[in-house]
Amino acid sequence: MIFLLIGPPGSGKGTQGRILSEKMQLPFFSSGDFLRELAGKEDSFSRQIRLFMDRGELIPDTLMKELFLLEIKKLIVTHGGIIIDGYPRTLDQAKDLESLLLSLNISDSNIYVIELIVEVNELYKRLNERAFCPSCLRVFQFHENICNTCGTQLNRRTDDTMQVIEERLREYELKSRSLHEYFSNRGFLMTIPGEGSIQDIASTIDQAIKEKKVGINKK
Numbered sequence: 001m002i003f004l005l006i007g008p009p010g011s012g013k014g015t016q017g018r019i020l021s022e023k024m025q026l027p028f029f030s031s032g033d034f035l036r037e038l039a040g041k042e043d044s045f046s047r048q049i050r051l052f053m054d055r056g057e058l059i060p061d062t063l064m065k066e067l068f069l070l071e072i073k074k075l076i077v078t079h080g081g082i083i084i085d086g087y088p089r090t091l092d093q094a095k096d097l098e099s100l101l102l103s104l105n106i107s108d109s110n111i112y113v114i115e116l117i118v119e120v121n122e123l124y125k126r127l128n129e130r131a132f133c134p135s136c137l138r139v140f141q142f143h144e145n146i147c148n149t150c151g152t153q154l155n156r157r158t159d160d161t162m163q164v165i166e167e168r169l170r171e172y173e174l175k176s177r178s179l180h181e182y183f184s185n186r187g188f189l190m191t192i193p194g195e196g197s198i199q200d201i202a203s204t205i206d207q208a209i210k211e212k213k214v215g216i217n218k219k
Contacts, residue, residue: 001026001081002106004088004097004188006179007116008172009165010126011194012201016116017085019202024083027075031086034071035059055164058171061092068093069100076104091178098186112212113183114205116194120169127165 003020005013014030021028039050052059068087075082088094101111118126146153183189190208194201 001110001112002076002101003081003083004111004113004183005083005085005116006088006113006176006183007194008118008123008176009168010123011116011118012126012198013085013116015198016114016202016205017083019198020205021083023206024081026081026083027079028083029072029075029085029087031068031084031089034068038067055167057167058089058175061090061096064093065096069096072097073100073104076101076106081110088179089172089176091182094179094182108187111188112190112209113188114208115180115183115189115191116201117191118194122195123169124165127168128162 001024003017003024003026005017005020007013014032017028017030020026035049035053039046039053049059049063064087072082072084072087088097180189180191190205190212192201192204192208
């Protein structure tokens with residue numbers, strides 16, 4: 001099965017994606033973690049990626065396409081499915097990904113798109129208060145100091161300044177909102193409220209997946 005988690009920065013895609021990954025026993029692929037790993041290298045390509053990220057801008061499709069689709073294909077072929085956080089982010093990326101899934105004979109009934117909806121004020125609050133683990137790349141609220149997974153000291157993300165946060169949310173509205181209509185028309189979309197406790201949101205996602213499966217079986 002293929003699970004795509006979409007939604008604005010700070011909506012909880014990574015948290016819910018990792019929970020879903022453990023439940024479904026499928027690999028978790030985070031576009032943000034993947035890009036941060038690339039940006040951490042010292043070559044011209046990595047510096048180019050880092051420049052876009054530091055400004056809060058989406059990486060151009062021309063740079064993203066081959067890198068992401070190659071990694072996603074490898075994980076699907078190896079594990080039979082995947083949980084993807086934060087990709088696709090544009091309509092062109094969505095079409096490229098769907099072409100890949102078609103080439104791998106993934107049926108529409110095995111594609112689930114989970115869109116997390118969160119109020120703008122809550123997004124600002126979350127993004128302004130979060131930190132990340134430089135070792136395992138998990139995201140936490142900034143009032144925590146140590147990663148509870150690997151014990152590493154948490155850091156503040158360089159792209160979580162107020163100016164960059166505003167730019168990232170603006171970019172999302174500009175380039176990613178069309179994904180809602182596209183995936184809705186394709187019959188893949190499940191819209192989930194992204195506010196409340198982590199476990200409550202996870203339970204809502206579980207129920208939505210079950211209901212979609214029931215709907216498919218009745219056809």
